[in-house]
Amino acid sequence: MNKKKIHIFDTTLRDGEQVPGCKLNHSEKLKVARRLELLGVDVLEAGFPISSPGDFKAVEMISKEIRTPIICGLSRAIEKDIEVAAQSLKYAKRPRIHTGIGTSHEHIHYKLNSTPEKIIERATRAVKYAKSFVEDVEFYAEDAGRTDNAYLAQVIQAVVNAGATVLNIPDTTGYCMPNEYGAKIAYLRDNVIGIENCILSTHCHNDLGLATANSIAGIENGATQIECTINGLGERAGNAALEEVVMVIKQRYVEQFQVDINTKLLNSISRLVSESMSMIVQPNKAIVGENAFAHSSGIHQDGVIKRRENYEIMDPSDVGVDQSRIVLTARSGRAALAYRCKDVGVDLAKDELDILYPAFIELADSKKEVVTSDLLPLIKSNLGLRA
Numbered sequence: 001m002n003k004k005k006i007h008i009f010d011t012t013l014r015d016g017e018q019v020p021g022c023k024l025n026h027s028e029k030l031k032v033a034r035r036l037e038l039l040g041v042d043v044l045e046a047g048f049p050i051s052s053p054g055d056f057k058a059v060e061m062i063s064k065e066i067r068t069p070i071i072c073g074l075s076r077a078i079e080k081d082i083e084v085a086a087q088s089l090k091y092a093k094r095p096r097i098h099t100g101i102g103t104s105h106e107h108i109h110y111k112l113n114s115t116p117e118k119i120i121e122r123a124t125r126a127v128k129y130a131k132s133f134v135e136d137v138e139f140y141a142e143d144a145g146r147t148d149n150a151y152l153a154q155v156i157q158a159v160v161n162a163g164a165t166v167l168n169i170p171d172t173t174g175y176c177m178p179n180e181y182g183a184k185i186a187y188l189r190d191n192v193i194g195i196e197n198c199i200l201s202t203h204c205h206n207d208l209g210l211a212t213a214n215s216i217a218g219i220e221n222g223a224t225q226i227e228c229t230i231n232g233l234g235e236r237a238g239n240a241a242l243e244e245v246v247m248v249i250k251q252r253y254v255e256q257f258q259v260d261i262n263t264k265l266l267n268s269i270s271r272l273v274s275e276s277m278s279m280i281v282q283p284n285k286a287i288v289g290e291n292a293f294a295h296s297s298g299i300h301q302d303g304v305i306k307r308r309e310n311y312e313i314m315d316p317s318d319v320g321v322d323q324s325r326i327v328l329t330a331r332s333g334r335a336a337l338a339y340r341c342k343d344v345g346v347d348l349a350k351d352e353l354d355i356l357y358p359a360f361i362e363l364a365d366s367k368k369e370v371v372t373s374d375l376l377p378l379i380k381s382n383l384g385l386r387a
């Protein structure tokens, strides 16, 4: 079966960097951009060039140095924005202008003070103008998630006719349920003439915790690009997390879809982004959280020690984590204690384990976690010479 290629569009340096406190200086941005290139992203959204001279410079710098992915610059559907985006992308080997406008009732009436007809005109003009600078023009229909599907199809038809190469359908407010978002993509696919010649893109926010599920519903229904960020950074509750969408595809859609991401670099890039943006990754975060491959209850530990796959659906080394962790707490069982003692060079016999275990539980009850440096003293004081 022919696998469908899913393009990974990373917007860590644009949507991710919009987050308060996440601003990066030029050398930090370049460092992240180099790592994204190594990771294998297909498109790198480097910034919003009109927003500040600093952002302009960053996009220009990344355009000069990063040669493999497409380099994308954001703009509103405003001529000046588009001109500045084009200028900042001047040195890019494969430049893309990302332009767009709000299409939901809320945005048209209460943000843009406009009408549905005028929005279609502005969208068309913006795409045509962007096409006068670059061949590759992506259009975003902001708040598409809350936009009526029939009207959205009219907007998208107009921008396809104007020459857009990529059609971004953002769930800007994270409102959609996966079945609704999937149906929206399917509706567009079925009702816009010429859409098959364009890349249809998801851009899902995580306000209800559904960004990854919605992105996957999008590709199940015909989208072939996912916009996402490292660690799920982005406005408010963030965007779909790159590491999540990539691993969902690798784990569950291996026959249907292909992504060209070097997953072994996921953990290290997550740490780089977290450190440079000073945004901690929650320990229970899927794929890259500190506890993503840690086992702490006795039942799970026993199962994992017998066979890793009993409690893990991914091999940690596939995402750049050295190994699963067996964490020693008051919930741990004998198997875990024996396993960790072996790790510090003490192979316990059954009778020794029987002596050591109650002492271990007493210690574990007095602190959150029994760590490696606790083990040898514990063994020594309970089994004497053994350690």
Ligand code: KIV
Pocket (backbone or CB within 6 Å): 015, 140, 141, 142, 143, 168, 170, 171, 172, 173, 203, 205
């Ligand atoms: O969430 C959104 O709608 C966006 C667009 C600017 C693409 O970030």
Ligand code: ZN
Pocket (backbone or CB within 6 Å): 015, 170, 172, 203, 205, 234, 235, 239
């Ligand atoms: Zn966004």
